[in-house]
Amino acid sequence: MKKNKTSSSSGGGGGGGGAEAAAAMRVIVPLQGVVQGRGGLVLGSVIPCALLYFIQLYFRSRGGGGGDGREKSPPAAEAEQSSPALQRVHSRTLLFSRGHAPPPHVSSRAAAIAQNCNGPYYAGLERAHDDPYDDVANPDGVIHLALSHNTLVSDLVGEWVADHCAESLFGQELNMSDVAAYQPFDGLMELKMATSRFMSWHTGKGRFFDPENIVLTSGAAPAVEMLVFSLADTGNAFLVPSPYCPDLDEVKWRTGVEFIPVPCRRTDAFAISINALDRAFNQAKNRRQKVRGIIISNPSNPAGVLHSREVLETLLDFATEKNIHIISIESVLASEEFVSMTEVAEDVDKTRVHIVHALSNDLSVPSLATEFIYTCNETVLASVKKLARFSSVSVPTQRVLTSMLSDTKFVGNAVKVTRERIRxxxxxxxxxxxxxxxxxxxSDGGLYCWADMSPLIRSYSEKGEIEMFDRLLSVAKINAVPGCSCHSVELGWFGFCFASLREEDIDIVLRRIRTVSDAGRSPR
Structure with missing residues (x-):
């Protein structure tokens, strides 16, 4: 009997939706029989009908309903009204109308870096950038004396570039493929060899610098960062004689290391004190902080002290005794008396000495931002070569520098004239x-005048020093480096970098500084 009902139901398919109804009845009719047997005629009729209604409604909502069983696309107006994209726009509008959308998350590292860029040094950089001095276009602008950018022989460089730039970039046959193709991230071998000859010539005695041990980077701070990353783990420390260049603190941002300022005092003419280094090392050891090395500048920046061979030898003995590294940031421009740390370490353990050299600054083209690392430590060398991909020098820049360094007559004259103008x-x-x-x-070293303005500050404190910095910046329109930004323990000292000035600009700088100094001395 049930089979007959099922057969008749499946055979009577007239009208639209017959197939779906037949499928539904094959499920419902057996259920109807069960319900009738237990609940009587009423329940046996109502429940199957309700189920049939909901099943038909389900199929229609899925697009199965309709006269011929075929899907019909909704009208364009209905499709536009039911578009999910419009619904999302509507909900987004309601959300933003409340004005309470939270900002997207940024890392704690980013927040810390942003906070560390709020000191007087960075405020001065911003003011100098927004209102730069120009003797014609902006004679009342801020004269920027806070960065050690050497442009003293830019006139000579300009003449050389006018005569040789195109040939140095593309060669005599204008071969674009040499410039456009990818090159090793650690630098072209041609530039490494030219750099080796430059260093051998200008550090005296014709010492050999192995070009295989050179890694080129785009700036001194990235070079120091790569070395620090390779020498120390997060939480380790380096001893840094102070005052030191504020840019060096940026090395701490990504490496996670700590710098321990080791004060150099006026009574010692701001020379490095081995006793102070030993005291700082022992204090760090008592705090269970591992010291991995010493970072120095030769000549010191901004004090401009040129370290003698005796000081460097004593420093290397100290590093050997404590089994730590030395990173030396060097420039050959300071004087003919310059001594490189590589020369001092030649007969000792060279694997603990690492040089960062300001190549483009020595050549009076700081905008090319090309420095190099020289290390004889195989592990460190392999590491910094890999890290150089994050701070590589463009191929056109390397081509220009290679051609410039290969012109030994030009380079010799440029270095000679630079030293004369520095003095x-x-x-x-x-x-x-x-x-x-x-x-x-x-001191005749370096590109700064490290000046004692403590008699002019109104209160002998860091607050008084910052007030003097503000007066220099706002009244005299001079951006100098305050000692507090250099971790100097001597209050009231300021660094004035003259290497980006012309000789005729010196009188303008002095007149402006007098507007502050003539205001009176501090009553102490």
Missing amino acids: RMRAGLAHGLRKSGIECVG
């Missing part, structure tokens, strides 16, 4: 400051 400009600036009652450290 003249530093002497002129120091003499003018002395006439205003401001004394400078007596």
Whole structure:
């Protein structure tokens, strides 16, 4: 009997939706019989009908309903109204109308870096960038004396570039493939060999610098960062004689290391003190902090002290005794008396000495931002070669520098003229400051005048030093480096970099500084 009902139901398929109804009845009719047997005629009729209604409604909502069983696409207006995209736009509008959308997450590292860029040093950089001095276009702008950018022989460089730039980039046959193709991230071998010859010539005695041990980087700070990353783990420390360049603190951001400032004092003419280094090392050891090395600049930046061979030898003995590394940031421009740490370490353990050299700054083209690392430690060398991909130098820049360094006549003359202008400009600036009652450290090294303005600050404190910095920046329109940004323990000292000035600009700088110095000395 049930079979007959089922057969008749499946055979009577007239009208639209017959197939779906037949399928539904094959399920419902057996269920109807069960319900009738237990609940009587009423329940046996109502429940199957309700189930049939909901099943038909389900199939229609899925697009199965309709006269001929075929899907019909909804009208364009209905499709547009039911578009999910419009519904999302509507909900997004309602969300933003409340004005309470939370900001997307950024890392704690980013927040810490942003907070560390709020000191006077960075404020001065921003002011100098927004209102730069120009003797014609903006004669009342801020004169920028806070960065050690050497442009002293830019006139000579300009003449060389006008005569040789196209040939140095593309060669005599204008071969574009040499410039456009990818090259090793650690630098072209041609530039490494030219750099080796440059260093051998200008560090004296014709010492050999192995080009295989050179890694080129785009800037001194990235070079130091790569070395620090390769020498120390997160939480380890380096001893850094202070005052030191504020840019060096940026090395801590990604490496996670700590710098321990080791004070160099006025009574020692801001020279490195081995006793102070030993004291700082022992204090770190008592705090269970591992010291992995010492970072120095030669000449020191910003004090401009040129380290003698005796000081460097004592420093290397200290590093050997403590079994730590030395990173030396060097420039051959300072003086003919310059001694490289590689020369001192030649007969000792060279694997603990690593050089960072300001190549483009020595050549008076700081905008090319090309420095190099020189290390004889095979593990460190392999590491920094890999890390160089994050700070590689463009191929066109390397081509220009290779051609420039290969022109030994030009380079020799440029270095000679640069040293002469350094001596003249530093002497002129120091003499003018002395006439205003401001004394400078007596050194011919470096690109700064490290000047004692403590008699002019109103309170002998860091607050008074920052007030003097604000007066220099706002009243005199001079951006200098305050000692507090360099971790100096001597209050009231400021760094004035003269290497980006012309000789005729020295008088303008001195006149502006007098507007502050003539305002009176501190009543102490």
